[in-house]
Amino acid sequence: MRAGFVALIGRPNAGKSTLLNRLVGEKVSIVSDKPQTTRTRILGVKTTPEAQCVYVDTPGIHKPMHRMNARMVDAATGALRDVDVVVWVYDASEPVGRGVHYILDLLAKIDAPVILALNKIDRLAKQTLLPMMSAFAARRAFHAIVPISALTGDGDAALEQEIIAALPEGEPLYPADYLTDQAERTYAAEIVREKLLHHLREELPYTTAVLVDRFEEPGDDGLMRIACVILVEAASQKGIVLGKGGDMIKRVGTEARLELERFFDTRLFLDLHVKVRGEWRNDERILDEMGLGKRGH
Ligand SMILES: Nc1nc2c(ncn2[C@@H]2O[C@H](COP(=O)(O)OP(=O)(O)OP(=O)(O)O)[C@@H](O)[C@H]2O)c(=O)[nH]1
Ligand SMILES: [Mg+2]
Known part of the structure; x- marks a missing residue:
C-alpha cells in the first residue's frame, strides 16, 4: 500500500481544481473560467486497493495585491511543505509567461518528487507537445511529465499511475470512504x-x-x-x-x-x-x- 499527500499547484486558471475533481471522481472544489477561483487549500481523498492519494488543491500562484491574495498565495506555497508529491499543473495552451520562472524557483527549494502535468492538451496541436516536454525537461529533473486534459480525462489515468508510483509506502491516513475536509x-x-x-x-x-x-x-x-x-x-x-x-x-x-x-x-x-x-x-x-x-x- 502507498499513501501520502499530493499538492496540486500552478498558476491561476491552469485547471488544478478541474483535475482534483477528476482524480477524486467527485466535485470537491469549485471551477470557473475566471482566474483566482480557489481561495483556500482543499483536500480531496481518493482511496483504491493499492493506494490512498490525499490531494491538496491550492489557490493559483500570482502576484498578490490585497491581503486576501497574500493569504491565498501563502496557502499555495505552504502546501509545498510536508507533502510527498507535487503536481505542477501547467496550462499548455497558454504562451509561456513569467510565472514559469517563479514556479521553477519555488520548486527548486523542495525535495519531494515533482510531476509536471501539461494540461488542456485538447486545445493543442499534437506536434507542439514533444518540443514543450523537452523544453521543460531541460529546466529541471521532473519525476515525470504527463500531458493531460483535466476536462476530457485524457491522460489522467497515466498521471494517477505516476503519482502513485511516486508516493511512499505506508498505511492510509484517512478512512477509505473519506472524501474531503471541507465542511x-x-x-x-x-x-x-x-x-x-x-x-x-x-x-x-x-x-x-x-x-x-x-x-x-x-x-x-x-x-x-x-x-x-x-x-x-x-x-x-x-x-x-x-x-x-x-x-x-x-x-x-x-x-x-x-x-x-x-x-x-x-x-x-x-x-x-x-x-x-x-x-x-x-x-x-x-x-x-x-x-x-x-x-x-
Ligand atoms: N479546454 C480545457 N479547459 C480546461 C481544462 N482543464 C480546465 N479547464 C478550464 O479552465 C478553467 C479553469 O479551471 P479551474 O480548474 O478552475 O482552474 P484552477 O487552476 O483551479 O484555477 P484557480 O482556482 O483560479 O487557481 C475552467 O474554465 C476549466 O473548465 C482542460 O483540460 N481543457
Ligand atoms: Mg481552483
Missing part, C-alpha cells in the same frame, strides 16, 4: 460563489465573497435552510449582483439551490443577501471568518 456549510458557500463567478465579469469575480449566516439541517418539514451573505466592495457592485429587478441574484440562487439539493439529497431553502463592505479583501477579521488562514500558516 458542508463551506461547500454550500462555495457552490453559491461558483454560480456567481459564472455570471459575473470584470472586477466582480475578485470583489465578491460568500459567507454562511445560517445552516440548518432539514427539520420536520424536510426542508434544509441555508442563508448566505454575498459581500461586495461598492454599492454599484451590489446593483450588478442583484441585477435588473433582482433577476441576477434570483438566477444565481436557483442554480445554487438545484445543485445543493442534489448534493444534500434534500429540498432546500436558500436565502441570499448582498452586503457592501468596502475593502473587505484587506480586512483580516473577514478573511479569518472566511477561513482563509493567517499569513505564514
Whole structure:
C-alpha cells in the first residue's frame, strides 16, 4: 500500500481544481473560467486497493495585491511543505509567461518528487507537445511529465499511475470512504460563489465573497435552510449582483439551490443577501471568518 499527500499547484486558471475533481471522481472544489477561483487549500481523498492519494488543491500562484491574495498565495506555497508529491499543473495552451520562472524557483527549494502535468492538451496541436516536454525537461529533473486534459480525462489515468508510483509506502491516513475536509456549510458557500463567478465579469469575480449566516439541517418539514451573505466592495457592485429587478441574484440562487439539493439529497431553502463592505479583501477579521488562514500558516 502507498499513501501520502499530493499538492496540486500552478498558476491561476491552469485547471488544478478541474483535475482534483477528476482524480477524486467527485466535485470537491469549485471551477470557473475566471482566474483566482480557489481561495483556500482543499483536500480531496481518493482511496483504491493499492493506494490512498490525499490531494491538496491550492489557490493559483500570482502576484498578490490585497491581503486576501497574500493569504491565498501563502496557502499555495505552504502546501509545498510536508507533502510527498507535487503536481505542477501547467496550462499548455497558454504562451509561456513569467510565472514559469517563479514556479521553477519555488520548486527548486523542495525535495519531494515533482510531476509536471501539461494540461488542456485538447486545445493543442499534437506536434507542439514533444518540443514543450523537452523544453521543460531541460529546466529541471521532473519525476515525470504527463500531458493531460483535466476536462476530457485524457491522460489522467497515466498521471494517477505516476503519482502513485511516486508516493511512499505506508498505511492510509484517512478512512477509505473519506472524501474531503471541507465542511458542508463551506461547500454550500462555495457552490453559491461558483454560480456567481459564472455570471459575473470584470472586477466582480475578485470583489465578491460568500459567507454562511445560517445552516440548518432539514427539520420536520424536510426542508434544509441555508442563508448566505454575498459581500461586495461598492454599492454599484451590489446593483450588478442583484441585477435588473433582482433577476441576477434570483438566477444565481436557483442554480445554487438545484445543485445543493442534489448534493444534500434534500429540498432546500436558500436565502441570499448582498452586503457592501468596502475593502473587505484587506480586512483580516473577514478573511479569518472566511477561513482563509493567517499569513505564514
Ligand atoms: N479546454 C480545457 N479547459 C480546461 C481544462 N482543464 C480546465 N479547464 C478550464 O479552465 C478553467 C479553469 O479551471 P479551474 O480548474 O478552475 O482552474 P484552477 O487552476 O483551479 O484555477 P484557480 O482556482 O483560479 O487557481 C475552467 O474554465 C476549466 O473548465 C482542460 O483540460 N481543457
Ligand atoms: Mg481552483
